Amino acid sequence: MQQMFDTVLVANRGEIAVRVIRTLRALGVRSVAVYSDADADARHVREADTAVRIGPAAASESYLSVPALLDAARRTGAQAVHPGYGFLAENAAFARACADAGLVFIGPSAEAIALMGDKIRAKETVKAAGVPVVPGDADPRVAEAAREMGAPVLLKPSAGGGGKGMRLVRDLAVLDEEIAAARREARASFGDDTLLVERWIDRPRHIEIQVLADAHGNVVHLGERECSLQRRHQKIIEEAPSVLLDEATRAAMGAAAVEAARSCGYVGAGTVEFIVPGGDPSQYYFMEMNTRLQVEHPVTELITGLDLVEWQLRVASGEPLDFAQDDVRLDGWAVEARICAEDPSRGFLPSGGTVLSLSEPSGDGVRTDSGLLEGSEVSSLYDPMLSKVIVHAKDRPTALRKLRAALADLTTLGVPTNAGFLRRLLAHPDVVSGAMDTGLVERDAESLLPEGVPDEVYAAAAAVRRAELTPRPRGGWTDPFDVPDGWRLGGVPKPLAFPLRAAGLEPVTVEAPADARVTATGVTVTVDGLTHTFRRAGAWLGRDGDSWHVMDHDPVAAALSGARHGGADTLAAPMPGTVTVVKVAVGDEVEAGQSLLVVEAMKMEHVISAPHAGTVTELDVTPGSTVAMDQILAVVTPREEAAA
Template sequence: MLSSVLIAGRGEIAMRILRTAADLGLTTIAVHTDEDADAAHVTAADAAIRIDSYLEGEQIVAAAISTGAEAIHPGYGFLSERADFARSCARAGLVFIGPDAAAIETMGDKISARAAVAARGVATVPGLAAPGLDDAALIAGAADVGFPLLVKPAAGGGGKGMHRVAEPSELPAALATARREAAGAFGDDTLFLERWITSPRHIEVQILADAHGHVIHLGERECSLQRRHQKVIEEAPSPSLTPAQRERFGQAAVAAARAVAYRGAGTVEFIVDATAPEQPFFLEMNTRLQVEHAVTEAVTGYDLVAEQIRIADGQPLSIRQDEVRASGHAIEARVYAEDPDAGFLPTGGTVRDLALPEGVRVDHALAVGMRVSSTYDPMLAKVIAHAPSREQALKSLDRALAATHVLGVVTNTAFLRTLLALDEVVAGTVDTGLIERRLDELARPAVTAATLAVAALVRWDHVARSRCDDLWHAPTGWRLGGQAPFVVRFDGADGADDPCAAPRTVELTGTPAAARARIDGEEISLALHPGAVTVDGHRMPLVRHGTDRAVWIGLPGEDRELILHSPRRSAGVRDAAPTLESPMPGTVTAVLVAEGDEVAAGDPVLVVEAMKMEHTLHAPSPGTVRLRVAIGDRVGRGQELAQVITDRTALDDAAPDEHAPDETVPDEHALDEPRRPAHEH
């Protein structure tokens, strides 16, 4: 058996691999950038070494050699599907825990992968796929494929660079966008076309193959619940397949693995029409561990990381196909740092407080105080529920998500709970377009009066604790002539409502331990306890954090960030100049206009990318463009990127003045002053 392994990844997958490697008695070595120097995977490993980037293969190989590692586990993402990295490991005498470079190369290019599996009799989606097709060739051949169709990059995965095209006039723009996204994400802008499957289901099969010619499958996973071609919920087994269909999928996956003499753990992905599940079409093969491998582990009882390590060590498979059994049902939800109400744009922030559920498996690398940036994929954690039946697993997962709180970062946990409750999900009749069709129903409701009251109570307690030695601010409820209310004002409602709306005001009387709140004419009784709050007699768990600028609260199934209202300075000419603000922290990847250009309302102006997701900003009105950024600039969420000025006489006035304060932002010095206890109504 190998004695030491370097994990060439970060986050929850690095933690996952570390657990199994330690259980097998291996010495574990982590790599980290400066940003990750204090990350959980660094602390958990036996040793750690600094690198400049997780994408620098030669640095990682050198790190393995210098630390005495015998093997490298690539995790997923980063270099896990880079053939040149596998070759570098082999040249250095290191064991690469994955398939050989030739298999990675063939399956990493979707065009060559289609050809390889077709030669083994595995059906592929009809389309136009050949090396080196330029835009003209793709446009010319699109009619034979038929519309609607799907533009896909030959390299990479995760839905990046994929675009549905409904009619011929949309194809040139879709090809240009797809090439730019593919080049940026994968370093390869080769594209091909596939027929659009009308009611697609995404089903994948886990395979294991050793170096002795044995290939088995461990059953399938249903992965049809997706947004922007990114998986959100996965489960095993699929609720839609009959035993005969399940066997057909398994045999097709084994044939695909044999097509490239595969070795290791891998996943063969299929797409099927929901009305004809007996005809699976090969989609792609992921030559690595999948994010959703945990549901297969739950129902089969096998540790896939342990199997990977044993195969890489040259050992034959310890499992025969006839020994594989599925027990019960497992469902996984991906918790992302993203805002479903803003088109699933990535978010960021600092983890202010953290609560994770018990009784289920949670794969994560979260910690209070960690900074969630746009540098990496937005997935924060995976919550996996396993139960004897699918119905029980769904209920268990819903309870677990209600108890999952990552305060300080906008996440999709409330969205996940609403999604799991849809009739189609409960019945198991899902397809990849379900989320898009039901998106309006999946939106998070506006903040309630009760939630605002709880947030105000948390604010009151925060002020009281920070000024506990100040008699005049102690929340005793006593005042000569009757108690004056403690008044808290919130701006809008945590981004879900119009940020320009009038502030919401909560008046509190009593004490934090026994209070009454008045908001919009409604009276609510509240009581704050350690780790809980009572609202109108109903006690519930509460996770909370407060600063002088905001309050974060986590109630069952609901995380909210509420910004305390602060008066702002009056603005000048910029009130007449609509601004384009970055919807997410990221990088400016394209500037589509020049300084001083005239644009019409709706014209594209800039493209911002974060976590390999592009967002195009459009002109809010006709006018003259004043740019504030250039290609390659790193930008923050809410940062002004450009202005569209409608009044030509205001153009010179809007020019940056390095000596003048920016009157569109709050007075930072005023915000830094201690806030009085809100009696100044």
């Protein structure tokens, strides 16, 4: 047995850093966390054996700073670096810099990362090894090849993955605009705007194979994961195994994945991703290889009984695999849900804020990988994924039910998440039957969103307001004139009502139920004969994975604000983030729908367009401005009013 490392630096943050630290602790290896100013009190910092500040909040000056990371490793005596996923995990230059500094990079060689990180070279390499690839082409022929193949086509950055910069083009009339946008996002995410274009396969399935290779020539696969449930090319639900594959197809795809790994001299844990026509699983095509640990690795861990982070460490320390392909057994079914800071009711825009109340599911067959604590600040600076809820059961129907129940137990008040949406998605008939594809979520997202705010939520919010007005007894006695019970001299008590407003909706006036039960952490109300119980934190209410922020509404202040900003003429920030592009100035004439600004948050761009033709009469931001949700960005006065 090779000598295991004494100290490992985890060059990442959030739930993956916490996850890696957990295995390091189990192996008796000292863990070093790194943190930016924004993460000084983060969970991964608290759980590591030691932690080092590496820079300001901006990722470019902290988590992406190779000199800062290497200096932290030197100062703490680390012998190896685990990159997690995201940030520098698939950065060949970082892997090479670690080697040059005498550190073991816990992952493949810099050469393998560079080869498989370049999607163009990767396709050529695996194709030469006999692995089928998706038809397509690359720069400088992206536009030409797209027009030759005809729509639909998929634009992809050559230098990175995770859905960043990917664009599905169904109308070639907007091809040039989509190429420009894809390049901009690719440059921002990976520092390289090289693109490739591939034929789009309608109603495809996304199947990936987990591989594990050591430095002694042994390569095995650990079965497949189904990752077809996606939004904006980002996976949101993953499971292992897949209902699509039979044993013969599983073996063939596994063998192809092993050959892809061998073709680049791969060492460590990696994932080979395939696109599969749902109608004919035997016609699978190589898409890319992720040269790192995947977000969804827990589902493979649960059905194989292997700790992939432990095997990453063992392989990196020089140990050979102690099992062969025939030893790999798949037991039961595992499903994972990615919990992201986003608001489904507002078009899944990134959210943020302070975690005021946190309750994460656990129990038999339930696992939560999380980077959160109560009091955690969720900003727009980093990736929106907060945690993952994973379940393991004897079969798929049981696993789906168990995950829905686990998501109902998840509470993250203060930061809107997609947990409730995912819970409803898991009950979708096509998900239950296994007949999903990568377009299902986009097609049916609207049907999985509740219409407005349920009456019982407003009733609970009003009950909270009433309770907040109720005075505490002084010396065992309460002045009856201080009790908010609607009592009137010589008349029937008038129900106490409160003007309330939920984000993005019109205000309502709601009577507070007299029989509601309100505590510091919960509310129970009865509406139309049905009793409803919510968790609460201040003005936040949560139930079954959903949460609502129901605020007091001040009609006078709202009227004054509307008068000043012209109501519909006002352009507000749809999410907390950073203004990256400003295309206009005060006094400019604009047309309806014209792009005026771009706001970026959590690696996602949102274009702010003119609501109508007119003149820009107010502009309150510049490139680089940090903005809060609903902050006023600009005002466009209608053309006829501007001319008056």
